[in-house]
Amino acid sequence: MIRVIVYLILGLILTMFEATFINYLPIDFFKPDLGIPFIIYTTFFLGPEAGLITSIFIGLTQEIVSSSPSGSLLFTKVSIFIISVFMRNKIFIDSKYSFSFVCSGAVLVESFLFFALTFLARGESRDAFNVAFYSIPNAIFTGFLSIFLFSLIGFLNVRYLNRQ
Amino acid sequence: MSVTCSTAISNRENADLRGKLDKLQLENQKIPELEHENKRLKTILNLMEQHPKTMIAARVIGEDVKNWFKCIILDKGKSSGVTIRMPVVTPRGLVGQVVETDRWVTKVMVINDTNSSVDIYVEGRNTRGILEGTGQTLLRLKYIRKNDEIEIGDKLITSGKDGIYPKGLAIGIVTTVNRNKPGIFSDIEVMPFNNFNRLEEVLVLRK
Numbered sequence: 001m002i003r004v005i006v007y008l009i010l011g012l013i014l015t016m017f018e019a020t021f022i023n024y025l026p027i028d029f030f031k032p033d034l035g036i037p038f039i040i041y042t043t044f045f046l047g048p049e050a051g052l053i054t055s056i057f058i059g060l061t062q063e064i065v066s067s068s069p070s071g072s073l074l075f076t077k078v079s080i081f082i083i084s085v086f087m088r089n090k091i092f093i094d095s096k097y098s099f100s101f102v103c104s105g106a107v108l109v110e111s112f113l114f115f116a117l118t119f120l121a122r123g124e125s126r127d128a129f130n131v132a133f134y135s136i137p138n139a140i141f142t143g144f145l146s147i148f149l150f151s152l153i154g155f156l157n158v159r160y161l162n163r164q
Numbered sequence: 165m166s167v168t169c170s171t172a173i174s175n176r177e178n179a180d181l182r183g184k185l186d187k188l189q190l191e192n193q194k195i196p197e198l199e200h201e202n203k204r205l206k207t208i209l210n211l212m213e214q215h216p217k218t219m220i221a222a223r224v225i226g227e228d229v230k231n232w233f234k235c236i237i238l239d240k241g242k243s244s245g246v247t248i249r250m251p252v253v254t255p256r257g258l259v260g261q262v263v264e265t266d267r268w269v270t271k272v273m274v275i276n277d278t279n280s281s282v283d284i285y286v287e288g289r290n291t292r293g294i295l296e297g298t299g300q301t302l303l304r305l306k307y308i309r310k311n312d313e314i315e316i317g318d319k320l321i322t323s324g325k326d327g328i329y330p331k332g333l334a335i336g337i338v339t340t341v342n343r344n345k346p347g348i349f350s351d352i353e354v355m356p357f358n359n360f361n362r363l364e365e366v367l368v369l370r371k
Contacts, residue, residue: 019237020226028361031231066228067235067263067271114232127232127278130299134231 003161004042004050007153011038011054012061019065030137035062036106037099037146039077041153043084044093044102055081072117076110083109096150104143111135201364207255208365220244220368222270234277234299235263236363238270246270249328251369257334257357258282258322259366270368274360275335276303283326284335289313292323295335295354303336305352310343312350320354330369 014034022031035058043051059077066073084106093099111131118128212219222244226237240246242265252259252272260280264271273280280297284305293308308314318338324331334357342351 015229019229026361028231031229033230062229065226065237066230067233067273067277068228068230073230127299130278131232133299138231 003157004046004053006156006161007038007042007046008054008057011035011058015058015061016065027141029134030141031134032142032145033107033110033138034142034145034149035059035077036080036110036142037103037149039081040084040093040099040102040106040146041150043081044088044091048081048085051081051084052078069117069121072114075117076113079113080106080110096147096154099150100143100147103146104139107139107142108135111138204365208367211255211367218370220246220370221365222246222368223365224363225269232299234274234280234297234360236260236272236274236360236366238272238366238368239268240368241266241268241270243267245370246368247371250371251329251333252366253333253369254358254363254366257336258329259358259360259363261328262368272366275356276301276360281326282329282335283323284320285323286314286338287319287321289318293352295320301355302339303354303356305338305354306349308350308352309348310350314338314341314350314352316341 011034018032018034039051039055039058042054055077056074059074062068062073062077063070091098091102093102112135115128115131115135118131208221212221220240222238222240224236225239228235236259238246238252246262246265248262248265250262252261258275260272260274260277262270263273274297275282275295276297276299278297278299282295283292284295285292291308291312291314294306296304296306298304305320316338320335320338322329322331322333322335336354336356338352339355340351340353345351
């Protein structure tokens with residue numbers, strides 16, 4: 001349980017950091033989703049309960065710092081969690097690179113879900129082009145950063161969290 | 165003996181002076197940034213003095229966590245008198261409108277968001293249109309007929325007819341006018357006066 005709380009807090013801090021400090025960097029074209037790696041990690045390695053808690057909290061936090069239609073980011077995050085639960089026995093994450101690959105895929109799936117939402121929700125379809133335009137850069141950059149996040153989580157596990 | 169002693173003292177003084185020099189050089193580097201901030205704040209103060217009690221000064225503390233939407237987060241909320249649909253400006257021009265407000269923070273939809281539309285006039289001409297956000301830097305001006313008066317370099321101002329933005333706020337400048345396309349309307353792109361990625365202080369207009 002301690003591990004879930006640590007990763008959840010880390011994910012929330014990084015999400016808030018992204019909203020407040022990252023606007024000083026010129027990376028608007030490829031904005032990473034720093035919540036996805038934590039949802040994937042907790043679901044794959046700590047179980048569905050941990051994944052559900054993480055996806056709900058990260059989804060709610062992103063709702064707070066985004067002007068997206070209410071509930072849409074929570075919906076996409078929980079959908080990513082559900083898909084991850086089904087993929088747990090089909091995909092094997094054995095290195096930081098396979099983790100990065102899965103995270104990139106999750107960002108693409110999230111973009112696709114949002115893309116579908118914009119067409120299903122009448123009046124919101126003006127966002128569709130924007131979502132499509134940014135989906136691949138976002139996925140690539142999130143995948144790149146998730147390599148470091150996986151290493152960080154590995155370091156935390158070895159140094160502090162496996163001693164319990 | 166005395167020579168060795170004085171050399172040691174000189175070396176120490178030298179090291180101290182170098183340390184002081186480094187510190188002063190570091191402080192010097194901050195001066196241009198402070199001057200820039202001072203200039204920016206003075207412009208905002210001037211604007212506020214021109215319209216007392218109609219503006220709330222706020223600092224930008226964040227932006228949308230997704231690049232699908234263009235939104236900024238301000239450090240003032242309901243406790244400072246901010247309510248939804250209030251226009252947000254800088255001395256350069258229009259920024260957007262308040263879409264969500266909490267007790268301490270406010271979310272502002274910037275005019276380059278895909279959900280933003282502003283009713284505008286072309287300054288000095290009898291032309292009116294709707295300025296829409298594209299999610300990118302440039303904005304798209306719609307519903308301008310091909311025979312309407314508009315040229316590259318024309319300045320756009322708010323018309324005040326959309327019920328949100330007051331009349332006469334500067335928005336941007338026309339950068340491209342394409343009349344060689346099918347249909348009755350021209351394809352027009354507009355560069356906003358504000359750089360929305362570099363906003364630090366803004367003013368919320370009370371209605």
